[in-house]
Amino acid sequence: MAQDDCDGLGRPVVFAxxxxxxNSFNNGIAAYILENGYGCDTESIPGSTIPLLNGMIRGxxxxxxxxxxxxxxxxxxxxxxxxxxxxxxxxxxxxxQAWYVPKFMVEGDDAPAAGLKSVADLPKFKDEFEDPEExxxxxxxxxxxxxxxEVLNTKKLRAYGLTEDYTNFRPGTGGALASAIESAVLRKxxxxxxxWGPTWVLGKVGDQVVQLDEPAYDEAEWTALGDLxxxxxxxxxxxxxxxxxxxxxxxxxxxxxxxxxxxxxLSKYELDAQTISxxxxxxxxxxxxxxEAAEWWMKNNVETWxxxxxxxxxxxxxxxxxx
Numbered sequence: 105m106a107q108d109d110c111d112g113l114g115r116p117v118v119f120a121x122x123x124x125x126x127n128s129f130n131n132g133i134a135a136y137i138l139e140n141g142y143g144c145d146t147e148s149i150p151g152s153t154i155p156l157l158n159g160m161i162r163g164x165x166x167x168x169x170x171x172x173x174x175x176x177x178x179x180x181x182x183x184x185x186x187x188x189x190x191x192x193x194x195x196x197x198x199x200x201q202a203w204y205v206p207k208f209m210v211e212g213d214d215a216p217a218a219g220l221k222s223v224a225d226l227p228k229f230k231d232e233f234e235d236p237e238e239x240x241x242x243x244x245x246x247x248x249x250x251x252x253x254e255v256l257n258t259k260k261l262r263a264y265g266l267t268e269d270y271t272n273f274r275p276g277t278g279g280a281l282a283s284a285i286e287s288a289v290l291r292k293x294x295x296x297x298x299x300w301g302p303t304w305v306l307g308k309v310g311d312q313v314v315q316l317d318e319p320a321y322d323e324a325e326w327t328a329l330g331d332l333x334x335x336x337x338x339x340x341x342x343x344x345x346x347x348x349x350x351x352x353x354x355x356x357x358x359x360x361x362x363x364x365x366x367x368x369x370l371s372k373y374e375l376d377a378q379t380i381s382x383x384x385x386x387x388x389x390x391x392x393x394x395x396e397a398a399e400w401w402m403k404n405n406v407e408t409w410x411x412x413x414x415x416x417x418x419x420x421x422x423x424x425x426x427x
Contacts, residue, residue, distance in 0.1 A: 132398025
């Protein structure tokens, strides 16, 4: 079993260069280990989900470090049934979407919104999250205008009976939403907001915010809510929490057969959303590239990644990190 010539592959390992930061961070860690532990060359082809999945089906791409299978279920199921692609591991098991408030609002003896635990409690606390442009109502910071999450949150506001008590504030850009959250949390100002992870925002403030409880995720109710037009959603419409998504590591099956040692490493690779969020926060704070953040993370979390590879591979990677 050759472990210094890229498992005898004889060519570079090609990653899916999906166009979001957490994928770039995961690619950076995996590529560093393949290059410095297994003697591989690596490449990345940039693009978005469906074109890169098609590339993996064709064999142009070997590895996708973030395959969101539920989001491309029909295309994935067909490709897997055809034997073109395989799910070999879990990049992280806990991609989340939720509604949050700062911890200081709800924890401690002098918490201004003590008792706020769930979306059902929000009407009682609308004055604590007052919208400066519409006094008498609280402000809910929704997802970015035009995104799918913005539509879902708008439906949830109606289903949870909150439209009389809260304005539906939809930032025009991701940067505007991120800066509003970061500023409010760090300055200890009230804010009620939707966000998702892993992201640099939750990497920076995740330990300073609390997720509000919602009715437990129910697939049938979730699907029904998604199928309704916004204007057809009422306070009698069932709504649930967002599903927690497990994000997979996927490979082309020819690569799986040709490089079993590399696939064995990928099958053991696993992080969690908050770990990745911390890496993304490092990128944001230090103006670092994803590869620089990956190397920073590996230097500070040696025991985690060493568990993914044989001892002789780990020794080579560790030697490279310290050089």
